[in-house]
Each structure stands twice: as C-alpha cells, then as structure tokens.
Amino acid sequence: MQWSHDRRKIIGRFFPDLDEHAAIYKDLLHHHPELPCQEQRTTSVVASRLKTLGFSVQRHIGGHGVVGLLPNGPGAKVLLRSELDALPIIEATGLPYASKVEQVDADVIKKGAMHACAHDMHMACLLSVAALLHSARALWSGTLIVLFQPNEERLLGAKAMIEDNLFGKIPLSTVCLAQHCVPTKSGTVAVKPGRVLGFLDSLAVWVYGRGAHGATPQLAIDPTVLVASILTPLQTVERAAEVVQEMTPDIVADDSVLLALPPGNKEPIPYVYWNIGVTDPETWDRANRVGKLWDLAPTHSATYTPVIEPTLRTGVGALALSALTFLHVNSGT
Ligand SMILES: [Zn+2]
C-alpha cells in the first residue's frame, strides 16, 4: 500500500536520536518524578523541549498542563497525549537512575515518588515524536497538538484542563491518540477495536469502634475485626467477571477519554488508546516458558522496570505512525 509505504519512509528518515531521548527519560524524567498536582519541574522539562523544537507552547492549563501546537497547513488536527505525574511509591528497582525523590502529598504526608506507571516513558515517546514530525514537516500537512496532562493518577487532570478552557486555547482535534505502557513484552504493541479498559473509582469508608477499659472488653467495639469482615466480600466483588461485562462504554480507568468529549460538542471526537510492552524480551520469554507471567512486576509496583530499548523505539514508531495515518502526507515522498 502506497500510503503505508510513504509513512514508514518518513518515520525511518526522520527517526529521532534515541540516545538523546533515552537520556531525557533517565536523567530528567525517571530520576525526578513528581506527585499529582506537583508536576512543576517535569512541566518545565517538557515545555522547554517543545519550545526548542519550534512548537508554540501554552503552560499552566488545569494546573501544570502543557500543550504544544504545530500548525502546518490544511488537514486533520491530530492530538497526541501523555501524562506528567508519578505515584507515591518508594522505588525499589535498584536502577542506577532510580528515583530518590520524596514529596509531601495532598494529605500532608511525606512520601517517596516513583514513575511506576511509566508516564516518563510516555513523555519520552511523545517528545521524540514531536521532534520527528517537526523535522518531517515539509512532508505532511495538518495541525499537530501535543498535550501533557497533569494529575492522571487521580483521574482529575483531563477534567481540570477542560474546565480551564482547554478547547478555547487549542483547535478542536479531528482525532485523539494516546498510548500506555504495560508489563507485556517490550517491542510489542497491543491494540484492538472496541472497549479495552475497565472502570476505576476510589471510595473512603470510615469504620467506627468504641474504646473501653481492658477489664471490660465486652463493652468495646473493635473496628479491626469489623474492617476484616468487610474486606473479604469486597475482594469477591472486585473479581466478579459480570461486573466487567456490565460496564457502560463511556467510562475507562484513564481520563484521556475526556479529551475526546469537548463540552457542547454533539459528537465525541474519535480516539484510539493502545498499549506498548515494557518487559525485557528475554525475561518475558523465560517467564512465559515456565508459566510465570503473573510474577512479572506490574504497573504501580515498586519494582516495575521498563527496559528503555526496545520500548522507546516501539513507542515512538507506534505513535508516529498513528499520527501520520491521520495527517495529510504528500504522496511519493
Ligand atoms: Zn497509573
């Protein structure tokens, strides 16, 4: 197919320097994670990089949100999205560039901070693709919108950006594209039509006990026992398959979908969300051979360890190809 050939040629010819972007990933992003709503430093790294490339940059949208625009003639307006925030986890990967950061979280408790959801890899891929498409801009037309949203882990960042007049600050996009790392084999991309994600919500339950003298334990109410009796049945509900099957289509465990639902817009903007693997291929193959894939460190764990290659190369290729699928490419490039 000609169009696919042209796109692959552009990606091959303008593929960004991976060593440079791996260094950004390790030294500027992974080593310096920031908790939700505190992504000040990360925002500066992203914004200055985009400015250097030649994007027009807007900051402080819905908190620390950043958007880079590259208008490049007529054609589709393609929005690519990454998150900015990290998790309150003490990193235990032992990597030379592991985080040692501690931050005071919203509950005023000092915690470790770690990019245990690989938002640093998403940022590195998106910055790489911004560089690729900027260098290749003579070969495509349309508008490129790169969006870095804050506070994804609490599922509030996209909403905050929209409520801060995001859609008055950027053109309405034709399509929204985003990717997320998962602990499958690095070098692979997972995509399928239809719904792929489940719903996530948090709730706080207060269980009240009553104190009493040690000589009269019969007059006390022990909240620990009450909590234990509540937890076991809740665990059963979480695992019930029927719950997953009954999900409504407009809820996902990632708020990127909100960027495809501009308020007042009759039709939602089409969006695609896919996964890229991060586990070292040999480690994954070995675990697969002995039936131990569930033992691999999952996302949101202290030992989650994406291998930089071939994860970065795969993420850049997938994101660039997706963007060029919607942008107008001059044929015969
Ligand atoms: Zn996460």
Ligand SMILES: [Zn+2]
């Ligand atoms: Zn995430």
